[in-house]
Amino acid sequence: MHIPDGFLDAYWVAITYAATLGYYAYLSASGRLRLDTMRVSLITTLAAAIFAAQMLNWPIPGGTSLHLLGGALAGILLGPAYGSLTLALVLIVQALVFHDGGLTTLGANILNMGIIAVLTGYYTFKYTMKLMGTPSSKSLFITGLLAGWASVFLAGVACGVEIGLSPRFPYGVEITLPVMGGWHFALGIVEGVITGLVLSYIYKRDPSIIEALRTLGV
Amino acid sequence: MPGRKAWMVIILLVIVSPIFGVILADRIGYHEPLDVAAEKLGLSEKDVGYHTPFEDYTFPGLGPVPGYIAAGLLGVIVILVIGKLLELAVSKK
Numbered sequence: 001m002h003i004p005d006g007f008l009d010a011y012w013v014a015i016t017y018a019a020t021l022g023y024y025a026y027l028s029a030s031g032r033l034r035l036d037t038m039r040v041s042l043i044t045t046l047a048a049a050i051f052a053a054q055m056l057n058w059p060i061p062g063g064t065s066l067h068l069l070g071g072a073l074a075g076i077l078l079g080p081a082y083g084s085l086t087l088a089l090v091l092i093v094q095a096l097v098f099h100d101g102g103l104t105t106l107g108a109n110i111l112n113m114g115i116i117a118v119l120t121g122y123y124t125f126k127y128t129m130k131l132m133g134t135p136s137s138k139s140l141f142i143t144g145l146l147a148g149w150a151s152v153f154l155a156g157v158a159c160g161v162e163i164g165l166s167p168r169f170p171y172g173v174e175i176t177l178p179v180m181g182g183w184h185f186a187l188g189i190v191e192g193v194i195t196g197l198v199l200s201y202i203y204k205r206d207p208s209i210i211e212a213l214r215t216l217g218v
Numbered sequence: 219m220p221g222r223k224a225w226m227v228i229i230l231l232v233i234v235s236p237i238f239g240v241i242l243a244d245r246i247g248y249h250e251p252l253d254v255a256a257e258k259l260g261l262s263e264k265d266v267g268y269h270t271p272f273e274d275y276t277f278p279g280l281g282p283v284p285g286y287i288a289a290g291l292l293g294v295i296v297i298l299v300i301g302k303l304l305e306l307a308v309s310k311k
Contacts, residue, residue: 035308044301052231
């Protein structure tokens with residue numbers, strides 16, 4: 001889902017950079033990013049784990065692949081603000097060191113995978129967990145599955161809208177939205193399964209480290 | 219506090235990653251989905267004048283498989299260094 005350089009025109013580059021920088025400025029100004037050494041250590045470890053997991057892209061015939069995006073997982077484990085910071089760290093390193101995702105499109109890539117995916121995953125998890133009642137490793141798997149799926153689907157939809165509305169891309173949003181949305185509707189299932197399995201495992205080992213559960217008071 | 223075990227798992231992920239990211243990808247003809255779309259549409263990635271020696275998870279002087287592992291380890295180290303610098307900055311506050 002990393003948009004390369006050249007897919008977005010200057011107008012969309014500016015909008016997506018402004019939205020992304022504005023979001024992190026808001027997080028910082030509202031006191032949602034209070035960093036201490038423990039928190040930084042968690043963010044660093046999760047960022048490295050997501051970076052490494054993203055390198056395991058399982059190719060499937062037809063030119064696409066299945067791999068973890070990690071937005072929902074980061075949001076659920078660390079909360080939406082620190083989850084977004086974790087994904088931003090991963091995406092910045094990928095773009096600057098490996099040129100995976102463009103520099104002009106870094107704002108859009110962070111917006112899609114670091115903000116939209118993280119917020120969607122976090123809130124889907126939180127509200128479905130409320131409906132499920134008492135947490136168990138089974139309910140963590142189901143809510144993780146839904147959160148992971150929804151996060152990738154919505155991030156894919158956002159990506160489709162951005163490239164579709166950008167005049168540089170030859171097809172309009174009426175084509176890119178259903179294509180990207182449909183594609184990520186299916187790819188999201190894999191994200192959901194991985195997110196669900198990881199959350200279920202962590203819940204069995206140490207539920208106290210799942211921030212989204214703490215905010216629910218369970 | 220994330221411990222040694224977490225970092226062992228991360229290193230293990232990087233070591234096995236070429237099985238998927240290089241070997242199977244070559245066999246199946248995988249490219250990043252948006253690159254495939256660009257190729258079909260005749261779009262090319264715009265050269266914005268930014269180049270890195272580790273472009274697309276390669277490592278200078280190394281073949282695809284060891285290069286992919288070295289690039290993965292480099293990425294993990296860069297994240298770790300940024301994290302340590304940030305830890306240092308917040309501990310001085």
